[in-house]
Amino acid sequence: MQHINLGDLRVSRIGLGAMGMSHGYTDSGTDEAESVRTLHRALELGVTLIDTAEIYGPYVNEELVGRALKGHRDEVVLATKFGLVSHGGAGAWTLDSSPDNIRSAVEGSLRRLGTDHIDLYYQHRVDPNTPIEETAGAVGELIGEGKVRAFGLSEAGPDTIRRAHAVQPVSAVQSEYSLWTRGLEERVLPVLRELNIGLVPFSPLGHGFLTGTIRSTDEFKEGDFRYGNPRFSGENFQRNLRIADEVQAVAEQAGATPAQVAIAWLLAKGDDIAPIPGTKRVARVEENTAAESLRLTDEQIDRLSSLPPAAGETHPEGARQMLER
Numbered sequence: 659m660q661h662i663n664l665g666d667l668r669v670s671r672i673g674l675g676a677m678g679m680s681h682g683y684t685d686s687g688t689d690e691a692e693s694v695r696t697l698h699r700a701l702e703l704g705v706t707l708i709d710t711a712e713i714y715g716p717y718v719n720e721e722l723v724g725r726a727l728k729g730h731r732d733e734v735v736l737a738t739k740f741g742l743v744s745h746g747g748a749g750a751w752t753l754d755s756s757p758d759n760i761r762s763a764v765e766g767s768l769r770r771l772g773t774d775h776i777d778l779y780y781q782h783r784v785d786p787n788t789p790i791e792e793t794a795g796a797v798g799e800l801i802g803e804g805k806v807r808a809f810g811l812s813e814a815g816p817d818t819i820r821r822a823h824a825v826q827p828v829s830a831v832q833s834e835y836s837l838w839t840r841g842l843e844e845r846v847l848p849v850l851r852e853l854n855i856g857l858v859p860f861s862p863l864g865h866g867f868l869t870g871t872i873r874s875t876d877e878f879k880e881g882d883f884r885y886g887n888p889r890f891s892g893e894n895f896q897r898n899l900r901i902a903d904e905v906q907a908v909a910e911q912a913g914a915t916p917a918q919v920a921i922a923w924l925l926a927k928g929d930d931i932a933p934i935p936g937t938k939r940v941a942r943v944e945e946n947t948a949a950e951s952l953r954l955t956d957e958q959i960d961r962l963s964s965l966p967p968a969a970g971e972t973h974p975e976g977a978r979q980m981l982e983r
Contacts, residue, residue, distance in 0.1 A: 659704030662929050664856030665829025667808050669735045669779060669783030672947050673707030675701045675860055680719035684882040686938070690722060690844030693938045703947045709750060709832075709860070709934045711739035711782055712767055716750045720770040728772055737778035737858075738767050741785060741793075741814060753980065755785035757796035764800055780810035780832055780971050781822075783980040794825035801826070808859075816849045825879040828855050833983075835859035835906055835933075836879075837920055838869055838889070838901055838968035841983045848979055851930065862915055862924050862933040864968075867891075867898065870906045870916040888970035897969040902967055908958050914949075917942075921949035925964050 660671040665978055678686055697708070710723045720738060727734060744754035745762035767776060779800065781793055800942035810828035811822060822828055832851055833842050838860065865884055866872055875890050881954040884890040889898060902916070909916045917935070924933050935946045954962075971978055 659706075659947065661706075662856070662932055663857065664778070664810075664930075664932060665808050665827060667735050667829055667853075667856075669707040669932050670705050671932055671950050672705060672897065672921065673858070673932055673933040674933035674943060676708060676710045676723050678936045679938040680722055681714040681729065681912060682883045683875065684879045684885075687718070687937065693722060693810045694726045695815040696938055696940050697723065698730075698743075698942050699940045700943045701730055703944065705943070706732045706733065706735050707737065707858075707932055707934060709737045709858070710771075711780075712763060712770075712780060713739070713742040713750060716743055717766070717770060720767055722842065724770050724772040724911065731773055734953040735777045736771065737780065737810070738771065738776055739780040739782035739810075740764065740767070740854050741782040753783060753785045753787065754788075755781050755788045755793040755800075755878055757792055757974065760793065760796045760800070764805055766840060768805065771892040772826055775805055777807045778810050778830060779806040779808070780830075781814070782812050783908075783959075784811075784814050784818050784982050790822045791825050793923045794828075796824040798826035800849065812983065813981045814846075818982055819846070819849055819853070819855070823853050823855070828853070830858050832838055832858040832860055833925065834861045834972060836862045836864050837965060838864045838924060839904065839972055840967070845922070846983070851928075855930075857931045858905060859931065859933040860936070861923055862935050863920055867902060868905055868916060870902045870909075872902075873899070880953070888974065889968055889972065889974075894968075894970035901965050901968060905962070908954075909963060912952065912954060912958060914952050917945055918949040918952050919962070921946060922954050923959060924961055925950065926954060928958060 740763035744752035
């Protein structure tokens with residue numbers, strides 16, 4: 659496994675997103691033992707970047723990761739997120755990146771993760787009610803106290819990134835980025851490279867769509883992120899199957915799986931990119947990490963890059979309003 663830098667953090671080229679082990683999908687939270695085995699197998703394969711958040715569950719995903727990493731803490735760069743739980747009474751799915759709320763959030767995350775420090779602490783979504791300078795300053799204080807090593811942002815736009823970075827250096831920005839979600843290439847990615855900030859793409863497999871295994875949405879239950887999602891609905895879904903078919907065709911040519919091709923395409927975009935494909939299964943983490951050794955040809959990269967944009971928005975309207983893209 660190769661490694662890259664996210665600011666001063668040295669991380670594996672491919673990380674692991676733990677969200678789906680507890681949250682977001684139809685069968686999330688149904689097999690904790692397999693999730694723990696998946697985390698341990700990831701470590702064996704050289705994965706060092708492990709990603710979670712207090713909102714996943716809420717809380718239970720951090721607890722799961724904390725239990726799984728007991729005795730392995732020094733082997734990982736542990737990332738979690740604040741800002742989608744208001745600890746002053748409003749509760750989960752409430753934007754709150756005020757300094758007082760960050761103080762409450764970090765103590766809970768440290769306790770659940772069973773650690774005395776968080777390596778990479780992201781603002782989960784930009785809070786329009788709190789100046790980003792105040793949020794960055796609060797995380798900077800935690801860094802000074804040794805409770806946090808590095809500051810990150812998630813789904814932040816160029817102006818927010820610049821303003822935050824001016825107060826407290828931002829090590830990484832986490833955003834959805836894949837063959838079917840490429841909006842950050844024009845506005846965000848140039849700013850990250852100007853400021854030497856790493857990019858951590860989440861959902862690099864399009865919530866499973868780019869693996870080619872999803873040919874129907876019938877199995878999605880209410881509560882699954884994909885249930886009623888614009889890209890997984892009606893005519894949009896049928897049009898988007900053509901993208902999956904093209905990825906499959908390149909995979910057959912490359913002697914790889916569609917998932918590996920989708921991840922390898924991201925890795926080819928630069929050595930400042932560390933995707934975090936999420937899974938709760940050992941077989942999938944083995945498949946995904948093997949993408950690190952796949953080298954696509956220039957022709958294959960161009961073919962993939964020329965695919966049409968996915969039909970439909972990435973999120974329903976309410977969730978989309980929290981994104982800066």
